[in-house]
Amino acid sequence: MSLPPGTLFLLAAALLFAIGAHGLVTCRHLLRKVLALNVATTGVFLLLVTLGRSGTAVDPVPHAMVLTGIVVALSTTAVALGLIVRLQRQRP
Amino acid sequence: MSALAGVVLIVMGLLFFLSGTVGLLRFPDVFTRLHAISKADTLALGLVCAGLALHADYGALQLKLLLIWLLVIVSGATCSSLIARAALAHGIRPWQR
Amino acid sequence: MHPVEMLFDALLLLSMVVLAWQGVHARNLFRAVVSFMMFGLLTAVAWVRLEAPDIALAEAALGAGLTGALLLATLGRLDQGGRATRLRTTFMRFSLPWMALGLAGTTLLLAVTLALPAPGLDEAVLRAMPAAGVDSPVTAVLLNFRAWDTLLEIAVMLLAVVALWSLGQDVLASTPRLPAPALPALVRLLFPLFLLSTFYLLWRGGHGPGGAFPAGALLAAGLVLALLAGARVPERMTGAPLRCALAAGLLAFLMVAVGVMADRGVFFAYPPQHAPILIAMVEIAAGLSIGVMLTALFLGGEPTDVEGGPS
Numbered sequence: 001m002s003l004p005p006g007t008l009f010l011l012a013a014a015l016l017f018a019i020g021a022h023g024l025v026t027c028r029h030l031l032r033k034v035l036a037l038n039v040a041t042t043g044v045f046l047l048l049v050t051l052g053r054s055g056t057a058v059d060p061v062p063h064a065m066v067l068t069g070i071v072v073a074l075s076t077t078a079v080a081l082g083l084i085v086r087l088q089r090q091r092p
Numbered sequence: 093m094s095a096l097a098g099v100v101l102i103v104m105g106l107l108f109f110l111s112g113t114v115g116l117l118r119f120p121d122v123f124t125r126l127h128a129i130s131k132a133d134t135l136a137l138g139l140v141c142a143g144l145a146l147h148a149d150y151g152a153l154q155l156k157l158l159l160i161w162l163l164v165i166v167s168g169a170t171c172s173s174l175i176a177r178a179a180l181a182h183g184i185r186p187w188q189r
Numbered sequence: 190m191h192p193v194e195m196l197f198d199a200l201l202l203l204s205m206v207v208l209a210w211q212g213v214h215a216r217n218l219f220r221a222v223v224s225f226m227m228f229g230l231l232t233a234v235a236w237v238r239l240e241a242p243d244i245a246l247a248e249a250a251l252g253a254g255l256t257g258a259l260l261l262a263t264l265g266r267l268d269q270g271g272r273a274t275r276l277r278t279t280f281m282r283f284s285l286p287w288m289a290l291g292l293a294g295t296t297l298l299l300a301v302t303l304a305l306p307a308p309g310l311d312e313a314v315l316r317a318m319p320a321a322g323v324d325s326p327v328t329a330v331l332l333n334f335r336a337w338d339t340l341l342e343i344a345v346m347l348l349a350v351v352a353l354w355s356l357g358q359d360v361l362a363s364t365p366r367l368p369a370p371a372l373p374a375l376v377r378l379l380f381p382l383f384l385l386s387t388f389y390l391l392w393r394g395g396h397g398p399g400g401a402f403p404a405g406a407l408l409a410a411g412l413v414l415a416l417l418a419g420a421r422v423p424e425r426m427t428g429a430p431l432r433c434a435l436a437a438g439l440l441a442f443l444m445v446a447v448g449v450m451a452d453r454g455v456f457f458a459y460p461p462q463h464a465p466i467l468i469a470m471v472e473i474a475a476g477l478s479i480g481v482m483l484t485a486l487f488l489g490g491e492p493t494d495v496e497g498g499p500s
Contacts, residue, residue: 007299008195009239012202014298016209018291023213025287031263032213035225038256039209042232049239051302052309059309060326063241064335067327067402068342070247071479074256075349078486081263082353085489088267163379170375177369 009050016043030084034077041073098146105139108132121187122179130172137164198238205231222260229253243327243398246390250406251483258413259487322464324396331400332468332475336457340442343475346482347439358490376418383411391476395465401438401472405479412484427492435485438478445471 020040027033045066052062115128141161145154205228212225229252236245314326314334321329331339387408394400445467452460459467 007303008198008202009235010299010302011295012206012235014291014295015206018287018295019206019209019213022287022291027213029218031218031260031267032221035221035260036213038225038252039213039228042209042228042252045244046232046235046239047298047302049236049241049244051305052311053239058240059311060314060330061310061335063244063327064330064339066241066244067247067331067400068339070244070251071402071406071483072342072345074251074259074483075346075486077256078259078489079349079352081259082356082358082489085263085266085358086356163382166375166378170371173371174369 006050006053009046013043013046013050016040016046019043030087031081034080034084037080038073038077041069045069094146098143101139101143101146105136105143108136108139112136122184123176123186126172126176130168134165134168137161201231201235201238205235218264222257222264225260226253226257229256241398243400243403246403247406250403250410254410255406255413255483255487258417262487262489320461320464322459322461322468323394325394325398325400327398328394328400328468328472331402332471333457333459333464336442336446336471339475340439340446343439343442343479346479346486347435350435350482350485353486353489354491356490373418376415376420380411380415383407383414387411387476387480391473394472394476395469401476401479404476405483408477408480409483409487412480413487416484416488431481431485431492434478434481436478438475438482441474441478442471 017040020036020038020043023036023039024033027036048062048066052059109132112129112132115132116125119125119128138161141157145157148154148157208224208228208231212221212228215221215224229248232252233245233249236242236248311326314330317334318324318326318329321333323329323333387404390399390404390407391401392399394404446457449459449467450456452458
């Protein structure tokens with residue numbers, strides 16, 4: 001195969017981001033929007049780590065960024081879900 | 093010799109995975125599907141772990157494989173029981189006939 | 190790369206993309222959430238393929254486990270059978286322009302990334318490693334070179350907990366709805382293992398893949414499993430002790446950062462002879478605190494002495 005290493009992962013990262021961004025715009029239900037946001041985030045993480053591998057050695061900086069990013073993404077999700085539940089309680 | 097035995101064990105494990113998956117896709121209700129997937133996959137993972145252990149060089153790795161298998165047995169059995177109880181609580185009757 | 194590996198990657202990534210699509214657009218919400226959880230599991234496998242075992246561990250515990258539990262709990266809190274969930278739109282008017290735009294973006298991105306200069310920051314990190322005080326480059330970046338970022342990320346998590354508490358939501362009911370004797374038994378069996386692996390990861394963070402974030406994720410997974418099995422906090426743990434545990438990571442981090450200013454007057458400039466012990470202290474405090482914060486995020490509201498909380 002003549003493809004450079006990581007091409008498949010880059011392609012998947014771009015597709016995941018596209019699915020996430022598309023879902024964020026087209027879905028009406030807020031929970032789906034949160035899911036779409038998470039999918040897009042995963043796409044970005046995948047892109048970062050794959051790019052970090054394209055050099056001679058594994059680059060630890062994107063690694064560290066993704067590691068903290070996953071935890072921060074979960075915090076965002078938790079707050080968003082809390083807001084959704086609260087919103088539905090107020091406007092039945 | 094042990095390398096060949098390892099490959100044979102892994103291939104057998106994969107066959108059990110395949111049969112469990114066929115059961116998951118073809119069986120009529122949630123209970124029979126659980127029956128297929130939990131038993132076949134536990135055995136399959138055990139066979140794959142045993143095959144990999146024959147390929148492993150040092151003892152710690154074999155112990156880790158054994159630990160993986162034991163953890164999957166315990167958690168798999170619990171998950172199956174939880175899913176079956178949840179299905180029963182939702183009023184799904186086991187398939188008869 | 191071996192063709193078989195390539196085939197495996199292609200299959201893995203293809204199923205990830207399909208599951209991601211289902212996770213956003215599946216017919217009912219439950220199906221979407223379950224697809225998203227499977228997507229998280231496959232993402233963990235993808236991290237293993239990218240040789241990032243610590244990210245894989247955090248993803249398996251958080252992306253698939255905790256996020257899934259959180260989403261399912263939210264599904265239980267939202268009342269079902271409400272309005273139609275899908276935006277009615279015609280394929281031609283809405284999806285087609287988006288797909289064209291996405292395709293163009295993908296092609297551009299591929300072209301740009303393949304043309305990027307290869308060396309990233311790995312050489313700079315490698316040169317600075319002898320002064321880092323730890324052997325693992327990832328931990329060195331997290332807790333030494335870019336400790337400022339990590340400090341703020343922990344502050345963001347604490348803010349998220351505060352935001353959730355201020356919404357005044359009720360705490361997730363911790364008693365399981367159906368009797369399941371196997372789950373508490375499993376938790377009793379596995380919880381010591383969770384604690385053991387948490388401390389193993391904290392210890393390992395100094396010289397290999399591991400560290401505060403995977404350890405915190407694992408601890409949170411254990412605590413949430415215990416909560417799902419019906420565990421409750423002892424009453425004396427709610428209130429001030431819980432708040433202290435939540436803030437401990439941030440406070441320890443800040444104290445170390447300010448404390449080392451006595452030496453050279455620079456924020457986060459560890460004195461080299463004390464760097465290992467200081468980083469280890471920060472790592473342990475941050476890891477345990479991250480675990481408690483993630484569990485608090487799962488619980489939702491502030492646990493009072495009547496309701497459940499982290500055990």
